[in-house]
Amino acid sequence: MPADPSTTTGAHLAAMVERLEAEGVLTDVRLREALLSVPRAVLLPHAYVRVSDPGVEPIEWRLLDGSHPVDREEWLDVIHSGESVLLQRDGEQLDALERGPVTGGNMTSMSTYTPATVEILQSLALTPGLRYLELGSGPGVSLALAATLTGPGLATGVERDGHMAAWSRHNLDRLNVGAAVVQGDALDGHRARAPYDRIHSGIGVPSVPPAWVEQLAPGGRLLTTLTTRTPSWPGQLLVTRSGHGRTEAVLRGRPRGYRPMLGYRWLSALDHRARIKADPGRARPTRLAPPPDDAYGFWLAAAYLAPGLVRDFQAETMTIVAPEDDSWAVAGPGDGTVRVHGPRDVWAELEEVHARWETAGRPETYHVDLTGGPGHHHVASGPGRKALTWTLPPLTTVPPQTT
Missing domain, CATH: 3.40.50.150 (Vaccinia Virus protein VP39)
Known part of the structure; x- marks a missing residue:
């Protein structure tokens, strides 16, 4: 189902590059020329778009075929939008896909944002x-x-x-x-x-x-x-x-990163959204105002020192869920209180990590010692007893492909 690159208008590619420059993302002249010279239509000849709302199962998809005249304009918009382009469900074969609606499955490959x-x-x-x-x-x-x-x-x-x-x-x-x-x-x-x-x-x-x-x-x-x-x-x-x-x-x-192999199995806060809205939890006082989204050094430390938490970025106020513990915390709205639910006090853990981060000097970067093998990579924000430290988990194995 390959799309002929000659049918791809350069205007879409040029507009994408102009957006990247206007947003201050693209600054390298040689990379700019490379972006303009590589036709994305050849590498992304089709694209899945999600039809059903988040959290609805099974997921409803629609496959856009770039060589089909009905799909062409929408497909061009999708592959030049700058967003990730969904390409493969459940490790499927890619050279004979049929356009139109598809039900179920998980995305196992996509282009990068x-x-x-x-x-x-x-x-x-x-x-x-x-x-x-x-x-x-x-x-x-x-x-x-x-x-x-x-x-x-x-x-x-x-x-x-x-x-x-x-x-x-x-x-x-x-x-x-x-x-x-x-x-x-x-x-x-x-x-x-x-x-x-x-x-x-x-x-x-x-x-x-x-x-x-x-x-x-x-x-x-x-x-x-x-x-x-x-x-x-x-x-x-x-x-x-x-x-x-x-x-x-x-x-x-960082604000975003690459998913692991079979990353669709990551923890999700979506399953708890309706329950949190119905019962945000009991209110208690807190001295910790919701940390800003760009306090990346803090959030990175929290990922390791308070593991298993997921942020619902679509919530009206900061909402953080521990899905495996059926617990959550809803901050705000700026009145010095936080609502907590479940056996795990999620916000108390964040309060503790934040206090340690402050004591360590609000580090934004951490040094990793790679001299030990996987499972023995030690991380530290600096020297001394006040430093934030942890050890990276070992590598996980993924069964080889069988089809």
Whole structure:
């Protein structure tokens, strides 16, 4: 069901790039030219759009076929919107999908939110001649951009899903940008073409696989999302290797990040929304005003030190749920009280973490010691007894694809 790139109007692509520049997201001239030169229509020839409301099961979808005249304009708007584009349900085969309504299933692959792609590629500072590895390359959008920036034959993607690997390889070959896609476990990297000057993971991981660090060249950079059991507050980890081989890892909170493999199984606050509205909980006083959304250093610490919490960002006032404990906290509306429900006092945990964060000097970045193996990566905001510290959880294994 591929769409002919000649049918794609350049106006949509130009408008997307102009938005990214106007929002201050896109600042690199070379990346701007790469974005304009890579036709997204080839890599994203179809798109799922959700029809049913959040929380409604089974989910109702509609598949837009970019080659169909009825779908074409809506499809063009979707793939150039800058938002993530939904591409695959339940690991399905991708070369014979039928347009129209579809019921049920979970999305197992999507393109990345475009501002995040731009931010990542700019921070990696890709230049001609650098060897690039993309882990969990999906449909290959960022891989194609990286190949355009580094030059042909230097950008490699590793994709676990066999259907997605074959589909993206076919689409990338049509672009002739010189990017390679191999099927394999992203946690293993790709030793055959190592070492790499730049490594980027398009999947979130609880800690850094040893293979990634081993395959990073001297002077190289590795960028990945660290995911916790708190999907609302991801962390971004930058690993650098000096010319002498010494590694340094810095973790910082971010407003968004990549999901882990099979990330649709993350905890959700949606199932509790109706119950919270009916019974927000008992009111009690609090000295902690709802922390601002951009206090990323605090929220990142809370993700580890008060795990298993999920923020309902659509709620009128700050609402944080512990789904597995059937507990929640509803803050505000600015009267010095908070409402709590369930056996776990969610807000008390946040009060404690916030006090510790204040004592530690309100850190925004944390250093990660990667010398130990997975499960022994220690995190600290700094030296001394007042520092915030924790240990990253071990890597989790995902069963191999069977279809």
